[in-house]
Amino acid sequence: MTTTFKDASAQEIAQVMEKSWQAFLAYKKFSLKQRADFMRAIATELENIRARVIPVAMEETHLPEGRMNGELSRTIFQLNDYGKAAEEGSWLEARINTAGQDPSKPDLRKMLVPLGPVVVFGASNFPFAYSTAGGDTACAFAAGCPVVVKAHPAHAGTSEIVAEAIVKAAKDTGMPEGIFAHVHGASFETGKALVMHPLTKAVGFTGSLAGGRSLFDMAGQRKEPIPVFAEMGSVNPVFLFPEKLKQDGEAVAKTYAASITQGVGQFCTNPGLIFGVEGEDLQRFLGVLAGELQKVAPANMLHPGIAKAFWQKRAKALEQKDVHTEVAAAGEAEALQGVPTLASATATAFLNNPVLHQEVFGPYSLVIKCKDANEMLQAVLHTEGQLTSTLMATDDDMQKHPELVDAVQNLCGRLVMNGVPTGVEVCLAMQHGGPYPATTDSRFTSVGSDGIKRFARPMCFQNFSNHLLPEELQNANPLGIWRTVNDALTQSAL
């Protein structure tokens, strides 16, 4: 059973955005605690619908029950965590410079205020955590913005049930009508109408480079351009340093076989490129990795579109000149399945062929054999921006190759040391973002409560009477938040 939904018309979208704007005018005045209570209520509702929504999500995404349950729990955690952060208030960046004894100086007080209605495009590979009630939605609510979600057509039924839960939580906590809207639309036109509507003030997107760039370009062509944070995936290069490879090659290979195939490789942090210096150690690594990957059975991908793209991009990659297929199939595979695949090529081939830089979304990785560390450096300098990069290196390796380490760091938003890029912890110190084409703005993150700042802007109040200021900026600091008062961080009253 697949539920189908009608695309929203331009007129419906205009009505949704008008309502969203009215909700913004009300919601922006709600207290931080009210925002957090609303988010906690959504979290509770998601727990309430668990038994009902998991089977629907499993059917729509072909993801197993354990993963779906875990992802729903992560989504609940995000709502609670970002709600708590919203309430704690550090993210507001409250700054106060008092006039002091100088009558010519103004009293200036600044804090972040919400941008306005945010349009969220969810990810196909995370039907809960980066979709309807996912990270972008949670960040927008925390910032004080209403949200309009365009349901991902690949899990429209799941999205519908989650949307109902949000609407119920909104009613239960007295939120304004229009605080959340859920729009269906499999067509390009629906997304375009949402991004181009003058009352849309920001966009959150998780998906492909083509999709994200097209929304970014549209937003830039508006009369009033708006920020688009598009997280568009990554090949997450891994760099095997010589000493580490000699010491731990086999263990690293086993770890990576698991990382490459986790969730049928359908993660934006999947390691798609592995660089090493050619020689005995790299050959041994390749052998073990190939052996491990051969043991992994093919598995259903999220939906036919994803599977089709995997097979096409995989075929294109494997047919490139100087690309050697190391592992191609583990038993019989069906068209909807992802098959663990490993290929290798020289750094020269990599440097000369942009196709080898492209993401093959699925359980696929390409090992690049470099002549030496210098050629590895050249390869790094010709690699595009990434969500993550990983250094597999001993301390000695790191100290011997400072220029290489530095170049790898320039590539990415998160630099992993002796681990795997898959697994994105939800916490304040996480950075899930990176230089283009990983995202459209490397200055922001879509995971962790710093993601709230995507949807807020500083607002300065000059010479306001104390009682007319927002609570956050009043002398007494009634909320007890951290503020920078005359250049010193403090929780004290003035």
Add this chain to the structure above:
Amino acid sequence: MTTTFKDASAQEIAQVMEKSWQAFLAYKKFSLKQRADFMRAIATELENIRARVIPVAMEETHLPEGRMNGELSRTIFQLNDYGKAAEEGSWLEARINTAGQDPSKPDLRKMLVPLGPVVVFGASNFPFAYSTAGGDTACAFAAGCPVVVKAHPAHAGTSEIVAEAIVKAAKDTGMPEGIFAHVHGASFETGKALVMHPLTKAVGFTGSLAGGRSLFDMAGQRKEPIPVFAEMGSVNPVFLFPEKLKQDGEAVAKTYAASITQGVGQFCTNPGLIFGVEGEDLQRFLGVLAGELQKVAPANMLHPGIAKAFWQKRAKALEQKDVHTEVAAAGEAEALQGVPTLASATATAFLNNPVLHQEVFGPYSLVIKCKDANEMLQAVLHTEGQLTSTLMATDDDMQKHPELVDAVQNLCGRLVMNGVPTGVEVCLAMQHGGPYPATTDSRFTSVGSDGIKRFARPMCFQNFSNHLLPEELQNANPLGIWRTVNDALTQSAL
């Protein structure tokens, strides 16, 4: 004597950007203290060249000595202040989440790192404070980025002397070659080549809407889009509330006459629109304002281009249907002079004619007569984004019109209460930015040390050995900076 300079060729620009990139690789590893020392050295050099540069700046800009001296002092203050902020380190947003007892959790540590070479386009109206060694340059150096300045052709000689001072300071403090470059170019092509060069990673601009939007559009069309913070001016609407107007109308009118004509009206915070409810009080206000403006003598504008634009836009505004000229000339004016000008129109005319919303850069203001507070609200809802808005209101006025106050706040980055928008204090709590078309990204500021964040991005280190981490993130907190450790702000070691 006017100095003329040759436009940089595409080849020269490519060389400059290559050097800038090499400087970036070195400078990004310099300590916060080294960055601050460099900035303090520039400040010292600017003091050293004061006697030499002020006459050149006066000749190029027609601005008086007092203003030029004050602006140079402000520029020196900015360099010292942002340098101090860079060193203090709060802006780095250092966050640490330790793994704790859970072996499945990673150790994550995040801080802001520089974006790369920043191209700065200075403002014609601030030859020091928003030009060569101005706010954008200071923010970029503080962030750890090299700077390439495109000299403003209207004060190329001033720019050249300031550039020499920066180069000397860079040498004296052991900065890498290429940390700063100064490029001349009166043509559109020079600016375009700088913005489009692949090694340019961000752009700072202060100037016109047409100029800023065109750089923003170019940057968005790059293969790798880059952030452009363009501050593009504003009409800075002022809202006269009924009770305030009745109580203080005359005093307000006198204050505003000074604000409108300060610096021949050549400020991006110049009050270009004044809204009031028609009636006796507004008429009296208009009368006093007109009388005061008539007393102000015309004065030379910055350069012929600015004066020409003033006369053209002024003429266009005054010839619009239903626009009444209240003050048109004070004595004989020359073509290079700005003449204090006041006009009035009804809110109906304002609502129906976009020309009346446009900035007339110079000593010009338009009073909009509204039938009542509701029509004033309609006018606000149809006003574009602004750097500032001003409420001239008693506490009673504020309490009687919450919807109007809220709508005015939505417009702007800084909301002034019972004051004038001109005068932009350099401090952390300042917000000099605002919704489009005031700037291209309302989430950032170009005044105050928060402006540093325009040129930096978060970088997360996962599972790094303590000694391989940047000092800012090491357990011992050797720099003693504020960090958020396991969700709590602290200056302590781990």
